[in-house]
Amino acid sequence: MEIELPEIVREMLGEEYVVVSRSGISIGKMLDSVELLSMGAEAYIFKAKFMGVDAIVKWRFPKPYMPKELDNQLRRYRTELEAKIIWKALSIGVKVPIPLFTDLEDCLIIMTYVNGENLRDVVGVIDNEKLCNLTRTVGFYTGVLHKNNIVHGDLTTSNVIVDRDDVYIIDFGLSTISKRVEDKAIDIHIFFRSVESAHSRFEELMKRCFVDGYKDAVGEDAANRVLKTVRNIRLRGRYIAERKLRSEWIL
Numbered sequence: 001m002e003i004e005l006p007e008i009v010r011e012m013l014g015e016e017y018v019v020v021s022r023s024g025i026s027i028g029k030m031l032d033s034v035e036l037l038s039m040g041a042e043a044y045i046f047k048a049k050f051m052g053v054d055a056i057v058k059w060r061f062p063k064p065y066m067p068k069e070l071d072n073q074l075r076r077y078r079t080e081l082e083a084k085i086i087w088k089a090l091s092i093g094v095k096v097p098i099p100l101f102t103d104l105e106d107c108l109i110i111m112t113y114v115n116g117e118n119l120r121d122v123v124g125v126i127d128n129e130k131l132c133n134l135t136r137t138v139g140f141y142t143g144v145l146h147k148n149n150i151v152h153g154d155l156t157t158s159n160v161i162v163d164r165d166d167v168y169i170i171d172f173g174l175s176t177i178s179k180r181v182e183d184k185a186i187d188i189h190i191f192f193r194s195v196e197s198a199h200s201r202f203e204e205l206m207k208r209c210f211v212d213g214y215k216d217a218v219g220e221d222a223a224n225r226v227l228k229t230v231r232n233i234r235l236r237g238r239y240i241a242e243r244k245l246r247s248e249w250i251l
């Protein structure tokens with residue numbers, strides 16, 4: 001399917017930037033080699049070169065079925081929040097792509113490209129020890145985010161990129177700022193659910209290693225409080241948890 005590039009991307013394809021070096025001036029294109037990587041319900045993801053750097057362009061496209069004003073407001077709000085939360089995550093030591101350019105008018109974030117594979121695709125390919133270490137890091141980063149009251153909102157194995165031994169958390173498009181134990185527990189519940197549905201053979205190992213990493217970040221007591229709430233959410237059942245998720249995801 002042909003996707004029409006957003007106006008701002010088309011502009012940047014023509015724009016040139018100037019690098020002044022001691023030996024003279026060199027000129028390059030702002031954006032180059034744009035290719036469509038993924039089409040989500042909210043955003044299109046392009047891979048491109050941005051001023052010579054491998055980058056991802058995340059564009060929240062206008063939704064024709066939504067009232068225009070509301071759609072614009074929501075897309076702008078989400079783009080701004082995502083960029084702010086990525087910056088915050090960076091500053092607290094969580095590995096995330098680095099934002100290179102944000103445009104709130106066109107609802108676009110350009111960020112560094114992480115050269116790796118989704119955790120989802122490497123489970124079952126790598127050995128158990130490595131899988132445990134990677135999942136422990138995901139748990140650790142989740143704990144660091146939660147300590148800073150950042151709730152990821154869509155913590156699945158598709159939103160984790162593995163670059164050799166490094167783990168990057170991506171897709172903060174549904175993130176929120178919240179102190180509530182319940183919201184943090186929902187993050188973990190979503191991660192557990194993604195492990196159960198996509199990687200059931202490794203469920204026990206991945207949950208255990210995730211929890212170990214989470215405890216490393218927040219401490220035993222705080223972790224146990226959140227994990228108790230995770231158990232309650234699961235006891236209350238799918239229906240209520242998901243109804244809550246849906247109502248929050250609308251924002």
Ligand SMILES: Nc1ncnc2c1ncn2[C@@H]1O[C@H](COP(=O)(O)OP(=O)(O)O)[C@@H](O)[C@H]1O
Pocket residue numbers: 037038039040041042043045056058097111112113114115116118158159161170171172173
């Ligand atoms: N910074 C990045 N580096 C490498 N790949 C990325 C990056 N951001 C997104 N991707 C790829 O694009 C996919 C979709 O991006 P994501 O931000 O998760 O959007 P969506 O909201 O559509 O899930 C990811 O699963 C990943 O494979």
Ligand SMILES: [Mg+2]
Pocket residue numbers: 158159171
């Ligand atoms: Mg995603």
